[in-house]
Amino acid sequence: MNGLVWFRNDLRITDNHSLYNACAHNERVIGIYCIDPRQFETTIYGFKKTEKYRATFLLETLTELQENLAEKNITLLVYYGYPEKILPAVCAEHQIVAIYSQKEWTTEELAVETDIKQVIPALKWKTTYDQFLFHPDDVPFESWEKLPEVFTEFRKLLEKKVRVRPTVFINAKPIANKIEEFTPIPTLEDLGFEAFEQPTKTAFPFKGGENQASNRIDEYFWETKKLSVYKKTRNGLLGKNYSSKLSAWLANGSISAKTIYWEVQQYEKKVVKNEDTYWLIFELIWRDYFKYISLKHGNKIFQLGGILQKEYNWNQTPKAFAQWTNGTTPEHFVNANMIELQKTGWMSNRGRQNVASYWAKEWEQDWRIGASYFESILIDYDVHSNYGNWIYNAGVGNDPRDRKFNIKRQAEMYDADGKFQKTWLTPELF
Ligand SMILES: Cc1cc2nc3c(=O)[nH]c(=O)nc-3n(C[C@H](O)[C@H](O)[C@H](O)COP(=O)(O)OP(=O)(O)OC[C@H]3O[C@@H](n4cnc5c(N)ncnc54)[C@H](O)[C@@H]3O)c2cc1C
Structure with a gap:
């Protein structure tokens, strides 16, 4: 039997249940990833849906x-094109x-899956929730409707009732599993971007x-x-070690929670x-929480x-x-954060909360534009x-x-010496 692992936001070989299941039940296993052109189109607000920072990280x-898959004798085919055309x-x-993939439930992700299924209805599908810390099959709710709305209640219940499952690993397939075909990874230019350099002062190098x-x-x-002091430093703004910076790898699934x-x-x-060590888990539970809120409330x-x-x-x-977006509001603290984002694709959690609040609450601007x-x-x-944090x-x-x-008080509390603001508001430093 031949199985196809359709990689989506689970771009890893360690603790990847789709890959694990495919290897367990098929003689031949092939991997595929489609870089979907829709992800690089211009949104109704006039900017690209995915900008160069995440595009680079993805490539x-x-x-x-x-x-890594090649070391396990598994070929990963990478295409720039529509999955519903390429997969069939x-x-x-x-x-x-059989196709194996991570289970998704948000509209855009589901629409692609539905389109593929329409073209190849006879194929077996195995989708698995693989983006959670607490597995949805283990949580104590009869339906998503019963899920608590308040984070603390959610956290306490899950910490009491659910154990985090062990991770899974695959063994190498025999060399004959590899297929002849080789698809090179596209370049940033292929996706319509120009090469760029990150400023050396980026917090995400x-x-x-x-x-x-x-x-x-x-x-x-x-x-x-630094994990030993995480709770004390996590509201920082400068440098690479005030927080774990694991979010980008978690987001595209190159590491599991x-x-x-x-x-x-x-x-x-x-x-x-x-x-402090517990607090990193506490934050990963926030991450799970927003996934559960999204499961509960859908669109x-x-x-x-x-x-x-x-x-x-x-x-x-x-x-x-x-x-x-250009960092020219009357608030220097907002500006410094927005310029950091524009120049690097990164902003601290403290910064994100402030600029979102400023946009939606102070200026009463449509929050969906900020989120987009x-x-x-x-x-x-x-x-x-x-979207969970934005609506919050x-x-x-x-x-x-x-x-x-x-905002002024936040700047005094978290950037008392103004170092962060100076870093991003001094033009010659860019
Ligand atoms: C308006 C707004 C938008 C956001 N958008 C995103 C986003 O698109 N992607 C994203 O990963 N995070 C988002 N966050 C949450 C948070 O800001 C980032 O996860 C965090 O700054 C990433 O840095 P870190 O990995 O060093 O986090 P750490 O402080 O080291 O935390 C460890 C991990 O816990 C999770 N985490 C921490 N805080 C949150 C939180 N508030 N909500 C959900 N998960 C959390 C992340 O996966 C993070 O990597 C957003 C927050 C706000 C206020």
Whole structure:
């Protein structure tokens, strides 16, 4: 039997259940990834759906994935094109009987899957939830309707009732599993971008790929032992070690949340177990929470009224958008963060909360434009985390306190010496 692993946001070989299942049940296994041109189209707001930072990270990730799979004697075919056109052709050419992929539920991802199924209805499909820390089959809810809306309630319940599953690994296939065909990874130019250089002061000087994610764990956990102080430093703004910076690898699935969880357990055994080490798990539970909220509320997370279906008088002012994105608002702290984002594809969590609050609450601008801009430019864009956090910050989501950030006070608290603002607001430093 021949199985095809359709890689989506699970771009790894360690702890990848689609790959694991495909290897367990098929003599021949082939991998495929389609770089979907729709991801690079211009949005209704006039910017690209995916900008150069995440595009670069994706290409780096695919390069490593292809190499790592080759070491297991599995070929990864990479195409720039529509999955609903490419997959049926590849399945026919290689007599594929079953497709394995990560289970998705958001509209765009489902639409592609439905289109493929219409062309090749006879094929067997095996989809598996593989992006969670707490597996959806293990959580104690009869239906998603019963899922608590408030994070603390959600977290406490899951911490009490659910154990994180072990990770899975594959063995190498026999050499005969490899196929002749080789598809080179497209270049950034092939995707319509120009080559660029990151500013040296970027807080995210990292590359895409599963090995790179693992290197980052080595650095952040074992070499610098920064995990031991994570809770104290995580609101930082400058440098690479104030937080784990694992989000970009998590977002495209080049590392699993479970792998990080089990590594923290090792660290707690061998180095130290404290509130800081726990807090990284706590944040991974936030990540799960937004995925569950998205499972529960479906498309409401993309709608103007959010999950609360609340009505506000939102504005759509082009001048405001230009000021916000280019960092020319009256608030220096907002500007510094927005310039960092524009120049690097990265912004700290503290920064994200402030600029989102400023856009949606202070300026009362349509939060979906802000979220869409983040989707375009963030190196670590994840549909659930992005839209979940945006509705939360815009007052149409799960924040029980409906907070509005006092930007000046936030700048005083988190950038008291103004170093962060100076870093990004001094033009000659770019
Ligand atoms: C408006 C807004 C938009 C956001 N958009 C995204 C996004 O598209 N993709 C994304 O991964 N995160 C998003 N976040 C959450 C958060 O800002 C980033 O996950 C975090 O800054 C990444 O840095 P880190 O990996 O160093 O995080 P750490 O502080 O080291 O945390 C470890 C991991 O926990 C998870 N995490 C931490 N905070 C959150 C959070 N608030 N929500 C969900 N998961 C969290 C991330 O996976 C992160 O990698 C957004 C937050 C806001 C306020």
